[in-house]
Amino acid sequence: MRLSRARLLRRILFYLLITIILIYTLFPFYWAVVSSLKSGSALFEAHPLPIDPAWSNYTAVFQEQPFGRNILNSILVSTATVALSLLLAVTAAYAFGRISFRGRLPLLLTFLGVSMFPQVAVLSGMFELIRTLGLYNNLLGLVVSYMIITLPFTVWVLTIFMRELPKELEEAALVDGATHWQVITHIFLPLMGPALVSTGLLAFITAWNEFLFALTFTLTGEMRTVPVAIALISGASAYELPWGRIMAASVIVTVPLVLLVLVFQRKIVAGLTAGAVKG
Amino acid sequence: MGPLARRRARAAWWFLLPSLTVLLLIAGWPLLRTIGFSLTDAYLGDLENYSFVGLDNFILLSQDPFWWQSVQNTLFFTVASVALELVLGLTIALILNVALPGRGVMRAAVLIPWAIPTIVSARMWQWMYNDLYGVFNQMLMGVGVIAEPIAWTADPALSLWAVVAVDVWKTTPFVALLALAALQLVPRELYEAARVDGVHPVKIFFRITLPLIMPALLVAMVFRMLDALRIFDLIYILTSGSPSTMSMSVYARRHLVEFQDVGYGSAASTFLFALVALITATVLTLGRAHLTREVRQ
Known part of the structure; x- marks a missing residue:
């Protein structure tokens, strides 16, 4: 009792x-x-x-600024960044994860190092690069600059996923005369589905949330991404922020992320832990 | 090395070529340019015409008390937030590690602060911190704990802690999930054996659990530290760069973009980069044995 x-x-x-x-x-x-x-x-x-x-705050968000356009910008930029990062990272991860060659470890650590350095450290150089390429105030400029954040960690996480697949997988195919490219596209890609989803989600969330580059490399309201739009919502004066509208905008961008997290939480956690715990 | 292995090694370089090229172009080159700009008097409006000024920018930087204040703020923020996140994150992980109905829901609930943009969390907290209409002041005054509203983000004694609180709220989930993943790898038999021997739970935690999850915690700590050192978004929104909370990144961007002083701003960026590189190099050297073992299988 x-x-x-x-x-x-x-x-x-x-x-x-x-x-x-x-x-x-x-x-x-x-x-x-x-x-x-x-x-x-x-x-x-x-x-x-x-x-x-x-609901007036919700309608006001879309009337007072091009918020619909901002959401579209964020979707376009994040999707393009994910697609490009995964495309480049799969081949790099194959080399890092499945082939032993001289200089592999230092090179892999360099990739990891890039993902750790502060964005502001490349800000002026990146600004010049983007202007030279004619991509200032252009969504493509954001995609280019976001690769510096997403590419190193997609390579890192995919390498770790690749390493966990059994070694016999490609041996037989390679002995039979298959090329590495065939091994990647026919053997690994089908098996990498879950890993690609995990990594892609992490890259998507990172790109969707990025602020410093988006703030610095865009100029007009039409080109802003969601975080910049929310950061720059202002009222009649600096001391009277329209809090109702700011909260409405915050809720609007949070809802899809909450759904994403609810649906894919296992995948997200798998990606996060693969990148950190096993590293 | 046989011919097959040599051919594979060559193939590896071809597979790395695209990523390497992209990284050299968008990371290596801009980094070199930023370091280069830090030795010039370049101006944002016209990046083509500038002259070499040697270390002048660094000398000016070292004489600016606001710069040293932002270095101090950044270091304080890093130590305070990472320490709190580790303790809180581990606590939450230990609770989640106990099998309970609805763990999936709990996991999703702690993931949500991590998933939303920092800007959004900064805005939500800024509203709660609002001195006149914020929910914190209204609740505290309603209960009678305080008589006057507190200026959470304006009071220099509180503002940095206000920033730390938001970061802890947003990032503890990340630490908790990493700690949870590590906890779940601890073999159950170890606990069973210790319990049969009648070892006290607290002793079990410090003698068995903690040593086993230490590597994962250290990795989480390093990730978090490097992330905290470059903090920008949260402070930019929450306190709009008042000197009492300004971080190194905020300082650098302000001079680079708002004052258009690319040379001086780049010097601040370069200083931050050197600091982070130093810490990363130290950590990688210390952790190299562990990493090498992992990567070589």
Whole structure:
């Protein structure tokens, strides 16, 4: 009897902890949603629920700035960045993961090093490069600059996934006279599906969230990506930010990411841990 | 090395060529140019005409108290946020590691702060921190803990902690998931054996669990540290670059873009790069044995 009471107490304590964690992680979202549904003076009172839900903030986001266009920009840039990174990374990861050659380790560490260095360290050089290529205030300029962030880690994560496939896979095919290219396209690509999804998702989220390059290499409202658009929403004066609208915009971009996380959480976690724990 | 192995080694270089070329063009070249610009008086409006000024920019940089303030801010932010994230992340991982119904939901819930753009989390917290209408001040005043609203992001004594709090909220999930993955690799039998021997749970944690997950925690720590050293987005939004929170990245970009002083801004960038490179090199050298073993299988 006493034992079960102690156990019950532990249970309660445990679930209390879980509740605290959940509140901690989710409250800011809850507050953003609630605030986005308040308009006028209701926004300035801390009611836990929108008494009179209003959608005006959501329509205003699209009317006051080209937010639809900004979302499209983000989708285009992120998708192109992912496609290009994966294309380049698969062949590099094959070399790193399946072939032993001199200089492999230093080279792999160089790739890893690039993914760690601060973006601001290349800012002026990248600015010059993008201007020279005629890509300033152009979405292609963003894709080019994002490769510096996504390519090294896609190579790294895919290399680790590649290494885990059994060694016999390509041996037989190579002995039978298949080319490396055939080995990649016919043997590895079909097996790499899950790994590509994991890595692609991570690269997509990274590109979708990038701010510094997008802020620096675009000029006009039409060319902005979502993070820049949200960062630059302003009101009548610097001291009167339209919080309802900012929260509405934040909710709009958060919802697809939440869905992505709910659907693909296993894949995302697999990619994250492959890149870090096993590294 | 037989002919087959040699042919394979040659093929490897061909497969690496595209990625290497891209990285040289978009990482190597801009990096060299930035270091080059740091020795000139280049101006953003006209990047073609500039003259060599030697180390003048670095001398000016070393004389600017705001620069040293931002170096100090960055280091403080890095140590405080990474330490908190490791402790909190490990705690959450230990809780999630206990089999419980709805672990998937929990995992998704902790993943969400990680997945959203930093800009969005900065905006959400900025609104909660708002001194007049923010939910924090209204709640604290409602309960009577404080009489006057607190200027979370404007008060120099609090603002850096306010930034740390948002970063901890956003990034703890990353650490928790890495720690959880490592925890799940610890063989169950070890726990069983220790429990049969009557070892105290706290002792089990420090003697068995922690040493086994230490490598994973160290990797997470290094990733987080290097990430924290380049912090930009959060501070740019939350405190719009007031000196009491300005980071090295914010300082460098302000001079580069807003003041258009490419030479001086590049000097600040180069300093940050050198610092990160130094730390990375140290870590890689220390961790090389471990890495080498892993990569060579």
